[in-house]
Amino acid sequence: QVQLVESGGGLVQAGGSLSLSCAASGRTFSSYAMGWFRQAPGQEREFVAGIGWSGGSTDYADSVKGRFTISRDNTKKTVYLQMNSLNPEDTAVYYCAADPSGMSRRPNWYDYWGQGTLVTVSS
Numbered sequence: 210q211v212q213l214v215e216s217g218g219g220l221v222q223a224g225g226s227l228s229l230s231c232a233a234s235g236r237t238f239s240s241y242a243m244g245w246f247r248q249a250p251g252q253e254r255e256f257v258a259g260i261g262w263s264g265g266s267t268d269y270a271d272s273v274k275g276r277f278t279i280s281r282d283n284t285k286k287t288v289y290l291q292m293n294s295l296n297p298e299d300t301a302v303y304y305c306a307a308d309p310s311g312m313s314r315r316p317n318w319y320d321y322w323g324q325g326t327l328v329t330v331s332s
Contacts (some may be wrong), residue, residue, distance in 0.1 A: 211235040211307045211321045214271040218326030221295055229290040231305030242312045245290045247301035259312035266295055295330045302327050
């Protein structure tokens with residue numbers, strides 16, 4: 210029902226900023242909660258940020274709180290992740306995910322996933 214494509218990844222120096230986008234296709238995007246997850250080499254996929262269907266509810270991992278901002282534009286069927294004050298520990302493949310039942314910090318909760326976009330932060 211939903212297909213997701215991430216974009217915006219790349220190489221950035223420590224302390225810099227990067228903005229990720231996740232474009233969705235499908236007629237029911239506005240009713241889906243969205244999440245951002247990331248996975249570094251040798252690590253499990255971890256929660257980064259989540260946002261409810263209306264955008265009124267957000268949730269952030271402690272490691273990114275105050276630095277990252279998740280938002281969505283339902284008219285454009287797009288969810289964003291603005292990343293500021295990046296550090297090398299943020300280096301990972303970033304994935305967006307969608308689920309019709311609400312937000313969760315658990316990866317297994319989400320029904321739909323994008324293919325990921327690589328973010329590399331150099332020191």
